[in-house]
Amino acid sequence: MRLIFLGPPGAGKGTQAKVVSERFNIPHISTGDILREAVRTNSPVGWQAKSYMEKGELVPDEIVTKIVVERLKMPDTSNGFILDGFPRTKQQAVSLDEELKKIKKALDYVIYFKTSPQMSIARLSGRRVCRSCGANYHLVNIKPKKEGVCDLCGGELYQREDDKEKTVENRLKVYQLQTRDLIDYYKSKGILETVSGDLNVEEVFDELSKFFKNIDAHRFK
Numbered sequence: 001m002r003l004i005f006l007g008p009p010g011a012g013k014g015t016q017a018k019v020v021s022e023r024f025n026i027p028h029i030s031t032g033d034i035l036r037e038a039v040r041t042n043s044p045v046g047w048q049a050k051s052y053m054e055k056g057e058l059v060p061d062e063i064v065t066k067i068v069v070e071r072l073k074m075p076d077t078s079n080g081f082i083l084d085g086f087p088r089t090k091q092q093a094v095s096l097d098e099e100l101k102k103i104k105k106a107l108d109y110v111i112y113f114k115t116s117p118q119m120s121i122a123r124l125s126g127r128r129v130c131r132s133c134g135a136n137y138h139l140v141n142i143k144p145k146k147e148g149v150c151d152l153c154g155g156e157l158y159q160r161e162d163d164k165e166k167t168v169e170n171r172l173k174v175y176q177l178q179t180r181d182l183i184d185y186y187k188s189k190g191i192l193e194t195v196s197g198d199l200n201v202e203e204v205f206d207e208l209s210k211f212f213k214n215i216d217a218h219r220f221k
């Protein structure tokens with residue numbers, strides 16, 4: 001099953017994508033994660049992306065699209081994938097369509113996480129991430145067993161620089177200006193499904209489960 005998870009920063013896309021990825025055994029491809037790793041390891045892509053990410057702006061389409069095109073060539077995507085945080089511009093969406101067409105594949109669904117700005121801000125400002133394994137936590141909603149320590153690997157939890165107030169505002173503005181139009185783009189293709197990103201993690205998961213239950217997973221094999 002080939003899926004896109006679409007919505008503003010802080011909509012909970014990454015959290016849900018991890019669960020859905022396991023359930024359908026398809027990779028969760030987060031361009032934000034890939035870019036952060038590139039910055040962390042000081043790769044050429046990381047040098048190019050860093051200043052945009054720090055300001056909460058979009059990394060240029062050519063750079064991000066190239067990353068995704070390469071990633072989609074990997075064999076683990078043969079049964080499908082979940083794209084989280086990509087596409088974010090119309091140009092990226094068109095490039096993705098063209099790329100999938102080349103390999104005679106198409107998107108199955110775009111899940112839109114409809115989320116209020118207040119909820120996005122509350123999620124992002126409370127989010128903490130493990131420095132070692134990248135697992136996500138929240139100061140109120142998803143607390144680790146021991147404060148500041150990752151349940152999974154014992155790594156240190158930290159606040160992403162771009163989750164701090166000043167950058168969050170800009171990220172939400174950028175979403176409104178550059179990404180929001182994709183809702184209509186995919187609606188017009190008849191593949192958009194909406195879930196409420198304002199619900200808590202379990203409730204959103206229930207909504208998604210109901211949706212996926214209606215789908216015959218085997219048809220996507």
Ligand code: AMP
Binds near residue numbers: 032035052084087
């Ligand atoms: P995220 O973790 O999805 O919130 O992404 C973090 C940052 O990475 C964004 O604020 C952008 O600077 C950059 N980024 C991630 N995905 C994309 C994309 N599809 N297009 C452009 N920039 C992106």
